[in-house]
Amino acid sequence: MxxxxxxxxxxxxxxxxxxxxxxxxxxxxxxxxxxxxxxxxxxxxxxxxxxxxxxxxxxxxxxxxxxxxxxxxxxxxxxxxxGMIDSFAALNHQAQANAYLAMGVTRIIGVESTRRGPLDMDSNPSPAIHWLGEVGYEPAPLPDLLAEVEAEKARGAAVLLVMYRVSPDQMPAVVARSHELGMPVIGELARTGYVEASAMGVDAFVHTTRYSLGLASDELRRGVDSEPFSNDLGSPKWQYYQLLPELASDAEAVRAYGEQIAEGGAALIPTLSLGYLDRPGHANPWDEPVSVIIDARDIHWPADPQTGEHDYAPGKAEAYKNIAAAEIKLDSGYFAAGCRYIAG
Known part of the structure; x- marks a missing residue:
């Protein structure tokens, strides 16, 4: 019913x-x-x-x-x-739009990338789509960054993702200009700390693995800044990821960090579904009724239809499972510290 x-x-x-x-x-x-x-x-x-x-x-x-x-x-x-809102969502074609609607999602902040594919703005029926623009993946002088903010708005962006290479001295102006143009700001950061960015007016942060970076050392933060998307298990990003269980075990540090973010007012978008298949006892997503209208070929790294599990590269299965457990522990601590959450 x-x-x-x-x-x-x-x-x-x-x-x-x-x-x-x-x-x-x-x-x-x-x-x-x-x-x-x-x-x-x-x-x-x-x-x-x-x-x-x-x-x-x-x-x-x-x-x-x-x-x-x-x-x-x-x-x-x-x-x-x-109607539910997914605040960090890919949508590539009509079948995915239908699936969102069938699950009660009537509005999304739409993201696109090489892994996620292009955003389909023409599906009908479809959730209402608020396109997510992006600045700051490459370092740039402030005038250039502000020009990029304005260009993203002109392209149709409704929300702005500010990324790793925006520095603390640039962030207030980038946030202010985005707000002037009517675009809320989501942060996925490295050079600017998350506590600082929350106090500077960034509206939300995305990915537990990313916004927990403030618990790590400055050396690791600089390493993530240099290679934020590396898949090498020896990279600074993966050194940091594999440190997450240890960081999550320090309940006092997690609480204090969460309180600082909450005080600034930024909400958190954990995207915990990315680690769903790495948690014990998970269901096979292909058993969901809505899966009949989804094609596995349209999904980046889909679950195996028979087992419901990921097909891991050697050496990564245990790492991903440890990260997934740490994410739950971290976000539980942040929530208890007063952080607000947005689904994504």
Missing amino acids: LSSILLALLITWLPASVAAETLVIRNATIIDVSNYGESEADIPDAIIVLRDDKIIAAGPASEVDIPDGARIIDAAGGYAIP
Whole structure:
């Protein structure tokens, strides 16, 4: 029944010719997700009315009338939530857009890269896509960086990813210009520390493995800055990654670091699904009903359809499993320290 409710809520993303009828969901509990999910204003025995491409009414059954002639879905005591947002998501073609919608994701911050493939802005139906621009992978003088910020906005960026080679003296101006142009800023950093960047107004940080860099030594941080995407197990990035279990075991340092990030106000986007297959007891994602519309050839490093496991290069399986366990421990500590989270 929950899938029926999600499907009904996704009517808002269908073409108007398909969504022209009035649809009512009754006997649902609307989950209040405001204040980062900490509010307690859920609405039991609720009615939701959708017409054309909009939700036109929602509230207690005693306050919302059911229009004559509406098609009614009985939620039978199930739950209704707003469309979910994936704040760091790839979308390459229509099948993936359909899969997002089928799972209740109605809005994404869309990323593209060599590994993730090009972002498909033309799928229909599709989640609403907020394209993620990018600056700072290569070092540049501040005037050039600011010009890149403006160019990304002109290309259609709605959110800006600021990367490793933006220095602390450049970051405030980059953040300020991005905000002036209406683009929130996500940081994936090295030269500027995460605590500093949070205080400078960066809105969010992405990847537990990346925003935990502030727990490591300056030497490792400089090494990650020099080769942030190295796959060599002997590289500084991998030395740092393999140190994560030890860093996660220092609960006091994790708590203090989390408190400093939280004080600055930046949210965290952990992207923990990247390590899902490395955690004990995980399910085979190909057993999910939505997998029938997904082609493994369209996924960077997919799970084996039979085993549900990754096909690892020699020597990396144990390293990835240790990293995945450390990520959970780190984010649990950051959350307890007051950090706010955004799904991605």
